[in-house]
Amino acid sequence: MRYLYLFVFVLTVSSLAAQRVLLIEKLNSPKTTKLYVGDYIQYQLVDEKDWYGERIYDLRDDTQALVFPDRYVAIEDIAMLRQGKPWARNIGLMLVTFGVSWSGFALLGTATDGDPETGYERSDAIVTGVAVGTGVLLPALFGTKRMRFGEGERLRLRILDISF
Template sequence: MRLFTLMLILCSTGALSAQKVLQIEKYGSPKTEKIHIGSVIDYRLAGEESFREGYIEDIRVEDSLIVFGDRYVNVHDIAELRFARGWGKAVGTSLMIFGGSWSGFALLGYATDGNPETSYSGRDAAVTVISAGLGYALAKLVRYRKVRIGRRYRLRLLDLRFSVDPRA
């Protein structure tokens, strides 16, 4: 039974093929980050100020080209890549909600407690302003991770297919 299961697994994986990838390598580190065909990347070309977004449709390793929907980009012309960080936006939004909730519950509590000596104080406003401001700043400042291509990082196009067909 074990032999049958092993043969079934080996026969079903015979048609698997590898792929072409864009690999980000860090100098001195064995870890790499691979970006596959079908991914959306934000990149900045050398000599430009703004970032572009593109859907990778194909990678031509022999020509060092990345094929996007409307253009070709030489991999050596890319100066910087940008990746979205989800945690900065999530933590920032949570802090802003916390600040608003603090003021809302303080106002509601002071209005319904029946004690005329309690009121909405400057401390409540300070907690609201500080947490909302910190949340907004965190969401804006830690939005992206930027990788500058050059001294520490480099881009490499890899063809990991088993048989390289020049027509593919």
């Protein structure tokens, strides 16, 4: 039985041994953001205006390079990273759902109440328009965070191998 425990321990330790992480470090701050193999990133290279978005295939700590399925990118060649903010997308989706539901229930109530004096009013359309408009604008205005790297910037990228 103890050999079984030893075998399980060796498998567990060997699976943790080769973990590499991409750190986003801020100057004079102990907090870091960690990105792992398999995470999706959007990045912009130095002297280019195009954004590229890919999943990290591997991290090379010896050359300080990110490995994607079709290329290698050195971390000093990355000018900016762009990350989505999930709170903006989620709240925006909730507001759009609320606005559409408000109009749907107002139309359903108008059609089924049997009272000819009630109907879909302008206030229902205003509530729907404000909710949907805010829900669409919120992710557009606050949906992404851009982090700039390079000379004179407060952020830097670093790849660490945290194997045991």
